[in-house]
C-alpha cells in the first residue's frame with residue numbers, strides 16, 4: 001500500500017492521536033461531571049434549562065484556542081458534548097428518584 005516510511009509515520013501519528021483521544025475522553029468525563037453538578041443547582045436544569053447565551057460564549061472562547069476548527073465547527077461539536085452531558089445527568093437524576 002504505502003512505502004515503509006509512510007506506513008511508520010502513519011502508525012506514529014495514530015499513536016499520538018490515540019494519546020490525545022485518551023486525554024479528550026478524560027476531559028469530557030470531567031466536564032460532564034461538572035455540568036451535572038450545575039444542573040442540580042439550577043432552578044431549571046437539564047434540557048429545559050439550556051442557556052444559549054452561555055453556550056455561544058463558551059464556543060467563542062474555545063474558538064480562540066482552536067483556529068483550525070473555528071467557531072461554527074466547534075459549535076456543532078459542543079452541541080453534541082453538552083447534549084451528551086445533559087443526557088448522562090438526566091439519566092443519573094432519574095435513577096436517583
Ligand SMILES: O=C(O)C(=O)C[C@]1(C(=O)O)C=C[C@@H](O)C=C1
Pocket residue numbers: 035038039042049050051052054055082085
Ligand atoms: O452553565 C450552565 O448553565 C449549564 O447548564 C452547563 C451547560 C454546559 O454543559 O456547559 C449545559 C447546558 C447549558 O445550555 C449551558 C451550559
